[in-house]
Amino acid sequence: MQARYPGTNEDLELASPNDPVVYTAGRLFDVKQANPGDVLRLRVSSRNGGFDYSSLILGLDLRVVGQPAPPLAIPGLALDLATLIVIENGVVNPFGGGALVTPEGWNWVAPVPSASGLSLVFQAVALPGSAAPFTPATPANGIFAATDAH
Secondary structure, eight states: OOOSSOTTOSSOEEEEESSSSOEEOSTTSSOOOOOTTOEEEEEEEOTTSTTTTOEEEEEEEEEETTOOOOOOSSTTOOSOTTTOEEEETTEEOSSOOOEEOOTTOEEEEEEOOOOTTEEEEEEEEEEOOTTSSSOOOOOTTSSOEEOOOO
């Protein structure tokens, strides 16, 4: 079974818990249920360290439940660039770019909003650059690595 929104299939992972402790990611865990007021937790990490210290952008897309994903204008990105919301350090930022993938993983926590009839779709992107104390992995497309979206 393939993930609904597979990203670029590199050493970058977006995980979220089904309960407060156990984080899951990947093709079997890319759709999860949450209710308004629940606590949403996300962790972005590079399991093998290839993208540690790379610039990180977390994107959020709001979709009508059952609405298909937008056509992938950029391979690996599952978010609609026309309606994309960029989240940086827990706040909405139209420019992004202040967070880093860290060896411990980058964490984001927020309450689930009341969004009746809408799905929240998250995806993270790493942009390797000069912030790394070592040379990070080069993304397959030469520009960015993207997590699975969920």
